[in-house]
Amino acid sequence: PRGAHLRTDNELEIGGVETTQLAARFATPAYVLDEDDIRARCRAYRAALPDVEIAYAGKSLLCRGVLRIIAEEGLSLDVCSAGELAVARSIGFPAERILLHGNVKTAEDFKAALGYGVGRVVIDSLDEIHQLGALTTAAQPVLIRVTPGVDGSTHHAIATGVDGQKFGFSLADGAAERAVARVLAEPGLRLVGLHCHIGSQITRVAAFEEAARRMVGLLALIRDRHEVVLRQLDVGGGHGIPYLPGEAEFDLTGFANRLRCAVNYESGRRRFPVPALTIEPGRCIVGPAGVTLYRVAVVKRGATTFVAVDGGMSDNPRPALYGARYTVRMVGRASSAPAVPVTVVGRHCEAGDVLATGVDLPADIAAGDLLAVAATGAYHHSLSSNYNAVGRPPLVAVRDGVARLLVRRETEDDLLARDEG
Numbered sequence: 001p002r003g004a005h006l007r008t009d010n011e012l013e014i015g016g017v018e019t020t021q022l023a024a025r026f027a028t029p030a031y032v033l034d035e036d037d038i039r040a041r042c043r044a045y046r047a048a049l050p051d052v053e054i055a056y057a058g059k060s061l062l063c064r065g066v067l068r069i070i071a072e073e074g075l076s077l078d079v080c081s082a083g084e085l086a087v088a089r090s091i092g093f094p095a096e097r098i099l100l101h102g103n104v105k106t107a108e109d110f111k112a113a114l115g116y117g118v119g120r121v122v123i124d125s126l127d128e129i130h131q132l133g134a135l136t137t138a139a140q141p142v143l144i145r146v147t148p149g150v151d152g153s154t155h156h157a158i159a160t161g162v163d164g165q166k167f168g169f170s171l172a173d174g175a176a177e178r179a180v181a182r183v184l185a186e187p188g189l190r191l192v193g194l195h196c197h198i199g200s201q202i203t204r205v206a207a208f209e210e211a212a213r214r215m216v217g218l219l220a221l222i223r224d225r226h227e228v229v230l231r232q233l234d235v236g237g238g239h240g241i242p243y244l245p246g247e248a249e250f251d252l253t254g255f256a257n258r259l260r261c262a263v264n265y266e267s268g269r270r271r272f273p274v275p276a277l278t279i280e281p282g283r284c285i286v287g288p289a290g291v292t293l294y295r296v297a298v299v300k301r302g303a304t305t306f307v308a309v310d311g312g313m314s315d316n317p318r319p320a321l322y323g324a325r326y327t328v329r330m331v332g333r334a335s336s337a338p339a340v341p342v343t344v345v346g347r348h349c350e351a352g353d354v355l356a357t358g359v360d361l362p363a364d365i366a367a368g369d370l371l372a373v374a375a376t377g378a379y380h381h382s383l384s385s386n387y388n389a390v391g392r393p394p395l396v397a398v399r400d401g402v403a404r405l406l407v408r409r410e411t412e413d414d415l416l417a418r419d420e421g
């Protein structure tokens, strides 16, 4: 994060707080968040895209403390379950700034959304049109999620812009247009626009531009065939972040320019009024702000040196799920030992619990040393589990030399709380 500072004694400060102090106070593993970094990213998005609604994707990291920051920075919010909505509701996040997403929304999800009065529901299937329509007569504003047929070049598990995956209505085979007709015929729903989300951890700006072009084309087609002018276009999230040295930051300025140009050009040539735009970044808002601190528990030297830490796939399943790679560094004490390549592994009972391979750490790395893993703000806390009955780590925000506990560590009592005996 931008508030991170590595001192010459190899002490890492984040938000003006020493990680050694954080580890001592909150124990390890711990997720640390640089609050100013999150705020700066919210502001960068708003400055680069002043006319665009920025809806933070809550699935990337959600708790009340983070959501208050998001609300204060003036962002909207994407939720995908009654549970996520409950967090938003508990801090009074403005309902009109909330979008409800997901390919499955249960009756509880719909009821919670209608009960709170969320601004928009994003329709993902024909079933939903009836399911939601049956619950309301109040003309709930909805968007239709379209699969635009754009490949964002990302891991297949998080590629959602192409046909052949579960989300949305295909643009190519006419399903999107048929969904429009069905929504228009449903009295409880008011169609206000279209949505697409082509995937996550995408760095190629041209992919977003192409999706936006196709979506404006569809808006014009809908006007021509259904005589309805939809005013809103949500082009989703998915902006990638750097995880390794040498990887670039997302080109936000380039994205903003190309999105604006593409939408203006396509609208102009089709004589369609320029739609109000929404984007839904999650990872790019909170990802780089997070650092996970681990304590080295065991070092096993052999053909491969394994540095085993006190966390693992329960706090970070991303290497196992997506082959994700990370930057890992020893912090908190100086070492003049040469760097040697090691494999950083977790404490969980499977050989696949590997956090990072080919990491250079000092040859004298030993039990008790601290490791910091960068860019863990998004999809770490939210993907964590208590596999092996290991409690989930706390989430700590740092700012101006002060550390604030946002979510406490999961305890053994927590782990037993749902067990009916």
Ligand code: LLP
Binding pocket: 057, 059, 060, 078, 101, 158, 197, 199, 200, 201, 236, 237, 238, 239, 280, 281, 282, 283, 284, 318, 322, 378, 379, 383
């Ligand atoms: N909008 C919708 C409808 C989404 O489904 C998502 C993410 C986003 C926005 C935000 O995408 P972002 O800007 O954060 O890339 N667990 C995976 C990522 C899954 C993304 C799911 N949808 C990972 O750890 O890489």
